[in-house]
Amino acid sequence: MASITGSVEIEVRRPRRSVVVGVVLVVWVAAYFVLRGIDTLVLGGQETTALHRWLNDHRDDVGQGNVFFDAIRIAVDHFVVLLQNLVSQPSFDRPVPAIGWLGVVAISAYCAWAFGNWKVAVLTAAGLGFVGVQGLWQESMDTLALTVAAVLLSLLVAIPLGIWAGLSDRAFKVATLVLDLMQTLPTFVYLAPLTLFFAIGPAAATIATLIYAAPPAVRLTAHAIRSVPPESVEAARSLGSTRGQTLTKVLLPMSRSTVVVGINQTIMAALSMVTVAALIDAPGLGQTVLKALQTLDVGVAFNAGLAIVVLAIVLDRVTTAAGDRPWRTANRRRRILLAAGGVGVLVAVWFSRTYVWAAEFPSQIGIGSQIAKVASDVTNWVQDVFGGFTYGVRDAVTNGLLNPLEALLTGSPWWLVTVVVVALAAVLGGWRGAVPAAVCLGLLVATGVWQDSMVTLASTLLATVVVVAVGLALGVWAGRNRRVDVWIRPVLDAGQTMPPFVYLVPFLALFGTSRFTAIAAAVVFAVPVTTKIVADGIKAVPVATVEAANSVGSSSWQVISKVQLPVARRAITLAVNQGLIYVLSMVVVGGLVGAGALGYDVAAGFAQSELYGKGLAAGLAIVLLGVMLDRITQAAARRTQNFPSRGDKQ
């Protein structure tokens, strides 16, 4: 959905577009009061349509006893089990894994040093030591094994696809569409069917993770290939390089740092699947989180969530350092040091295979229970102090904004909503917005979950507006102030990687089971990515441009509103887009805390076989909502883009 390509549009500004939008909205509200309750396509919780039942009946037709899927399953299972045997599970007739904690720490730190720098090596050792001290060594290693397996397999698929999409425009278009689907289709929709294809076990969990985690690597690889300076490619061609030589000697090496960003994103996405994959028996920290939530033990869940965050931060920093490494650092001295370090690692591994103290993480220095206790206490304190106030906020927002919006969407006849949305899309984005909107709305009616889609749409719109507002404010602040940026990043990382399940319980305590709780959770989840993209966009505004604005005496606000935001427009479009995707990816989680509607339908479809078809339809409805909103915002952004950007010269 994140199309990063741009094009020069001939400006066709219609007079006073905002007036047209206003008129459409007023007409809609007026029509609502006349027509409300007609053709609203309500479908009760346990009710299904013919399509849903058809999907139910054909669920088992696929994948059963298929040799192809069996081969994949066996291969993936073996791969994961091999990794687990190495680091997390007793193996090879020994009571401990093949490599004990000391060996794992040494190998990880060494890799961090070799691919990154010594700072991230220290961070790696400290991070792994920390999860050990948390009393979660084995769980963390299980998670790490599964994540590494999923990431490696993702890259095996994603990088060739990304190269293809980087070289071919047609492949790029198709890939963008498929990746949109992969990223917005709720995991719950394919989690259960995957166990039919690949049985219960590591393979299904790994492949579910792969589906969710591969897209960023494909996207960024394609993007990297596309943004190699054309002169370097021309230079290679002018010297008579073949296509293969251009690819291997120019495009790939020069794409390295962006591809590494893609790998980084893939790792983050894989880690965020840890808890969800635990629902189909993926081992590791996700299990700890889910188990703790059965008894509402926020402390223990937080402790495990914190371990995930720590692993995420370590992996993030190491990959970032690897991507940023300048070309010139490979020298003789470093090679000697690396060799010496390698010997040290071998010694550490030998220790970890020989002595108990180096094999099993010492349990006497566990601080996991203290962390859990502090987290519980803090949560309780927050609940006690803010409890009453938060309910007031919830009711005000729900009654003042959400309910009217939802009433308008769910109470109007489906054809009225369709006409209004298509009209708005046409006004804002021209045919590029109107055609996808019409197609998506038509398909939404066909899914049979129209009413639920409208409820979800109302919450999604509200959440996205909040996400964009907060993300813009924080992003501009961080983009303009280095110190803020340095402090805010780890918080954003934690917000992005902490499993939402962990903070759902405190949120439930603060806001009760309600759509507002779901919106709040979605906001927490989506704000970090929006903020990061905005901050990066603001930072990328050329210094000279800002200086020019300052030199004519602009106030800070003028610089932000008239220079930085307009120049960073493309980044902001992307931020809105990603904010939307993240909000949509929380729809199902929202369904678990009282948002009902599509999220609940998907969760119910996962849990009850007779609702499977409906759940699948609801999952597709989420995708349709995503595609529709995305296309409208993209088209609108295109229309308002009134200056050509760099590199658009033909």
Added chain:
Amino acid sequence: MTAQLEYPDIQDTDALLSVQGLWKVFGPKAQRVPHRPDLAALDRAALYKKTGCTAAVRDLSFGVAPGEVFVVMGLSGSGKSTLVRCLTRLIEPTAGRLIFEGEDLRAADEKRLRALRRSKFSMVFQHFGLLPHRKVIDNVSYGLEIRGESKPDRRRRAQEVIDLVGLAGNEQLYPEQLSGGMQQRVGLARALAGDPDVLLFDEPFSALDPLIRREMQTEVVRLHREVGKTMVFVTHDLSEALKVGDRILLMRDGAAVQLGTGDELVGAPADDYVRQFVRDVPRADVLTLRWIVRDPRPDEPLDGPELGPDLLVREATRLVLESDRPVKVVDHGALLGVIGDEEILAVVADTN
């Protein structure tokens, strides 16, 4: 409506590289533009409005002689960079013929084209187009590497050209560690490494500081003298064109405006556009005596000193002013005319 474009016979030229009726059109269904006289006649804006196409190169014909430095000049957007890329089909021309050593380049298949690029042509780019992940020496030997030469061979050859362009001592550095001028020397060395017949330069020095630029121009002139390659040199800088070029092709909106030597452009501009273009050139540095001779007046004494017609005005100034009688310009024994103080002063004092 469609007209078949006609070209002279391939053998019909003694140029090393001959360009005939070359077109490059960007946009939808570009192919129709050169073949339809009604479209081909439209100017830039009208063509875009009617077809959505832009003609970056329109109907160019010229020949580059062996050993010549052929300069293509024009303002940005005039199509000169597109033209130079069309010459080796880095950009595929829309219509026209390209003849190199009697071979039709447009008929060459992918493999043949690659072979030509590996041995006959090479190019130097405005933003250098270096590979940031390779050391200087590996950048220079890239072309040799891809044509499969052994490591010792390419090291030796790379070292030769590195010495030739004055990069010695920097072999093990990465491009990002070098200044812009040094980076372009790497680009130059890379182009020379394969020992090509033709060197193509695409605004090679416009990203450099003025001082460095002048130094590099001198470098190119020196190299041309030493290695004697045929060069096609694209620039938007007239003084650069005059400094390095034997002949200059001035382009505007993809079409040729004038083709000639530097003094021809300055001395006999084809139209107002060229006149405007060459307005700021110090004419004394460009014009030769040939351009300012006049017939002797009946009363003038013809016993003054003799000078050749290809001497620059600047170089003749002192002698003409010091002489108390008009100077005779003699070409192979034939008197072309005379030059007096007023002719010299008109050129030297004229800043226009």
Added chain:
Amino acid sequence: MKKLRYAGVLTAVALALTGCGGEKVGADKPAAAGKDCGTFNLTVSPWVGYEANAAVVSYVATKDLGCKVVEKNLKEEIAWQGFSTGEVDVNLENWGHEDLKQKYITDDKVAVEAGSTGVKGVIGWYVPPWMAKQYPDITDWKSLNKYAGLFKTSESGGKGQLLDGDPSYVTNDEALVKNLSLNYKVVQSGSETALIQAFRDAEKNKKPLLAYFYEPQWFFNEVKLVKINLPAYKTGCDAVPAKVACDYPPYDLDKIVSKKFADSGSPAYDLVKNFKWTNEDQNAVARMIAVDKLTPDAAAEKWVKDNQSTVNTWLGK
């Protein structure tokens, strides 16, 4: 960089010194479990009551029969699928699921019933205890409309809110509200976690709450919820889902095993088949796990020690 190298060398030396005195891996090998039991796959459904069942059976199977038990944390639906793929052998607490029994036991013949667990499941509508005390007549469904105003929330659109639970459960609540003419709206909480949190908050802050819930559940150890009396269940009164106007049926929670496992002749199958205890037993173990924070294994060990005679009947001693 240099410092780092010295640090590395020092660490290596230090490790070598301390390491030499350390205990070696594999020095105390656990006694290899003998006997002829083999391995079986036990699904563990995501609620504490089930975990209690699983903990005790797995403890006994491992200690007394020398089996190897592979626990798999799965949602019920997926566990049923597991019978057909061979990934699951035993389900120790099944709540009804007549449709799945039809599919996997009757139609596909990949699973068989293995008798009751002895635990009785109850499903219904509950209120927190403070409400039952303050409004004694609230436990009669007929007075629910009187109190509907109390249960109004931001989610219920002007009506009283009836909070429904985990999507895993089939509920008749929408039909019940309609057929009993109650002025309530069913709101989906979406998860058990949300339900429990809602009840905890309601009892602590004296907020009104009416919600779908079930017993046995470890949460009853914390808050003794009070059940609303809906029109009594009679066999067949829930035959047509849209016309239901009676309470939920009592559930006899039972065990399901894969056909393969049942036919294997493993002593573990007999253990599973004989396993039977009471709501109180299960609650006791669940409490140790959920409230006292014992590991499932430790909780099982404790209970087994106190109830050796019951265990012996399972083992046929």
